[in-house]
Amino acid sequence: MSRVLAADTGFSGAASDDVRQRNLPSILFGRRETCASLCKRVARNSAWSYERTFRALRHESCFVIFALFVHACLAQDGVSVSQVEPATTQNQLAVNWLYGAYIPKDAPIVTLDGNERYRLFIRQSFTTPGIYIKTGFFAIHDQVRDSPPEWEDGFEGFAKRVGTRQTQFLLQNSFTSLGNAMVGWEPRYDRCKCAGFWPRTRHAIARNFVTYDRTEKHLRPQLMPYVGSFGAGVITATWQPGNPDYLVKGYQSAVTQAWVGSLINVLGEFAPEITRKLKKHRE
Numbered sequence: 001m002s003r004v005l006a007a008d009t010g011f012s013g014a015a016s017d018d019v020r021q022r023n024l025p026s027i028l029f030g031r032r033e034t035c036a037s038l039c040k041r042v043a044r045n046s047a048w049s050y051e052r053t054f055r056a057l058r059h060e061s062c063f064v065i066f067a068l069f070v071h072a073c074l075a076q077d078g079v080s081v082s083q084v085e086p087a088t089t090q091n092q093l094a095v096n097w098l099y100g101a102y103i104p105k106d107a108p109i110v111t112l113d114g115n116e117r118y119r120l121f122i123r124q125s126f127t128t129p130g131i132y133i134k135t136g137f138f139a140i141h142d143q144v145r146d147s148p149p150e151w152e153d154g155f156e157g158f159a160k161r162v163g164t165r166q167t168q169f170l171l172q173n174s175f176t177s178l179g180n181a182m183v184g185w186e187p188r189y190d191r192c193k194c195a196g197f198w199p200r201t202r203h204a205i206a207r208n209f210v211t212y213d214r215t216e217k218h219l220r221p222q223l224m225p226y227v228g229s230f231g232a233g234v235i236t237a238t239w240q241p242g243n244p245d246y247l248v249k250g251y252q253s254a255v256t257q258a259w260v261g262s263l264i265n266v267l268g269e270f271a272p273e274i275t276r277k278l279k280k281h282r283e
Contacts, residue, residue, distance in 0.1 A: 184214030
């Protein structure tokens with residue numbers, strides 16, 4: 001079960017030593033300076049739109065999260081892999097409220113049957129809060145951008161945006177789950193069996209673009225999340241005002257899947273270390 005994905009990593013121990021030698025606190029401090037200057041610019045220039053401010057803060061937040069990954073995980077370089085645990089429902093159908101379906105590092109990757117795929121879909125789409133949190137985040141983003149403007153910025157407009165986003169993500173989950181079931185591809189994110197920050201980061205990003213087939217040994221293009229995103233974007237565009245271009249809406253949804261999916265995978269990969277750091281800090 002030690003599918004370490006050596007081809008995915010391509011990093012040596014020397015590369016990890018170089019990362020340790022970098023002055024990470026100073027790098028993070030430099031980005032804090034950037035955040036401060038950003039706030040000053042917003043205060044001085046009231047003409048900045050909500051959309052530009054949100055986009056800039058989103059990029060800053062992504063870097064802060066990335067810096068937390070570095071701080072939490074550089075100490076993990078060279079750690080040996082633990083013994084593989086037996087397959088259970090708990091470790092094969094695990095769904096986190098933030099980063100979705102995943103397979104723990106110490107659990108085997110076992111092919112799901114039709115019933116297990118259905119149960120996983122229900123968890124991802126209805127019985128865990130992740131999809132609702134995602135809906136809320138994107139609906140607030142649309143509300144701030146006043147997109148589409150015909151819905152205005154009141155409560156009624158916000159309700160329409162929430163309903164549209166919820167439908168979009170439910171359709172996306174449905175198309176993705178159905179497509180993976182038809183071809184027998186792996187729908188879950190498998191945490192890397194490797195050690196080291198950069199190999200694990202490379203694995204997490206790669207998993208947004210490739211996945212295992214039904215043998216759980218051979219990699220295939222990760223097509224279904226993008227097909228699902230595109231289809232959901234096209235369908236939900238049919239009732240949006242302003243006669244939007246359906247293909248453009250589908251394309252935008254697929255592009256969003258590329259960066260959001262990669263970020264979520266990285267978060268899911270390093271979640272155990274981040275959780276331990278936060279608990280230790282509270283104590």
